[in-house]
Amino acid sequence: MTAAAAATLEVRGLTKEFGRRPPVRAVDDVSFALRPGTITGLVGESGSGKSTVARLLSRLYSPSGGSILFGGEDVSRTALRRYRSEVQMIFQDPFASLNPVKKVQHHLERPLRIHGIASRGDVDAVVHDLLRTVGLVPPATIAQKYPHQLSGGQRQRVAIARALAVKPSVVLADEPISMLDVSIRIGLLNLMADLKKDLGIAFLYITHDIASARYIADEVLVMYAGRIVEQGPTDDVLQDPLHAYTKLLLSAVPSPEPGGHRELLVRARRPSTDGELVEARPGHFVRQPTT
Ligand SMILES: Nc1ncnc2c1ncn2[C@@H]1O[C@H](COP(=O)(O)OP(=O)(O)OP(=O)(O)O)[C@@H](O)[C@H]1O
Ligand SMILES: [Mg+2]
Numbered sequence: 120m121t122a123a124a125a126a127t128l129e130v131r132g133l134t135k136e137f138g139r140r141p142p143v144r145a146v147d148d149v150s151f152a153l154r155p156g157t158i159t160g161l162v163g164e165s166g167s168g169k170s171t172v173a174r175l176l177s178r179l180y181s182p183s184g185g186s187i188l189f190g191g192e193d194v195s196r197t198a199l200r201r202y203r204s205e206v207q208m209i210f211q212d213p214f215a216s217l218n219p220v221k222k223v224q225h226h227l228e229r230p231l232r233i234h235g236i237a238s239r240g241d242v243d244a245v246v247h248d249l250l251r252t253v254g255l256v257p258p259a260t261i262a263q264k265y266p267h268q269l270s271g272g273q274r275q276r277v278a279i280a281r282a283l284a285v286k287p288s289v290v291l292a293d294e295p296i297s298m299l300d301v302s303i304r305i306g307l308l309n310l311m312a313d314l315k316k317d318l319g320i321a322f323l324y325i326t327h328d329i330a331s332a333r334y335i336a337d338e339v340l341v342m343y344a345g346r347i348v349e350q351g352p353t354d355d356v357l358q359d360p361l362h363a364y365t366k367l368l369l370s371a372v373p374s375p376e377p378g379g380h381r382e383l384l385v386r387a388r389r390p391s392t393d394g395e396l397v398e399a400r401p402g403h404f405v406r407q408p409t410t
Pocket of ligand 2: 170171
């Protein structure tokens, strides 16, 4: 997707503070756009503010400053239910996000009913279609299983199917593979890549596994201490990083395979987050010291 494609979801100057005296600025003046058929990777170490961005975008938190635009409209004026039918979220722990006493069928039927998507007569067909879309076959058998009867990867596929039930245009995936076996992570990444291509979904893929972002993300946002320090096309940013923090992240990744080793950051010298984001190369922005 080119940078010229219309953004589905856009944030401008997004800021979130927690507490008082002094407040913690978990997200500090963050701006980016999620485009149809594009996976945007949001990478950064633990505590950099990635999940807070996802919670702001899903409207679980309200921003302390800045705005979120969906299709060009400020979402603070959109009813939450309508917003949720466009912007869905997938969480890290598929077990925690599924009700243990309810079958797969229930998890997929619920959003269809709440959002009035399928009529009583064709609920089963829609549920089976959703299961096939996420690679869970045979769907009639899977639909009758309880979460504990599925593998971690299958449970995460159910969570994805549930997100897709409302036909969203944006899916926010916060560390969706980090709790899964290394051997099945790649299958989930490939599923997300298929969904972006086949359904035109705009994904925000949050991870601290930079190798997995390199594998599926078209664009990457590098977040550090609440700020985006570098952003642009994945290949450009990760092959030729310009910000000291991005270089540090990459130098700490020993393996290029998705789901490989986690980065071990050297804490001794912390790069600066000062300065403005400037376009160093086409579409590739880096935060530069002002002096
Ligand atoms: N509800 C909250 N109340 C107070 N502080 C919070 C809250 N949520 C997050 N924070 C703080 O905001 C900062 C960013 O947290 P966040 O969870 O967004 O980081 P993250 O990048 O998702 O980290 P991880 O990789 O560990 O998931 C941290 O300093 C965290 O302690
Ligand atoms: Mg997080």
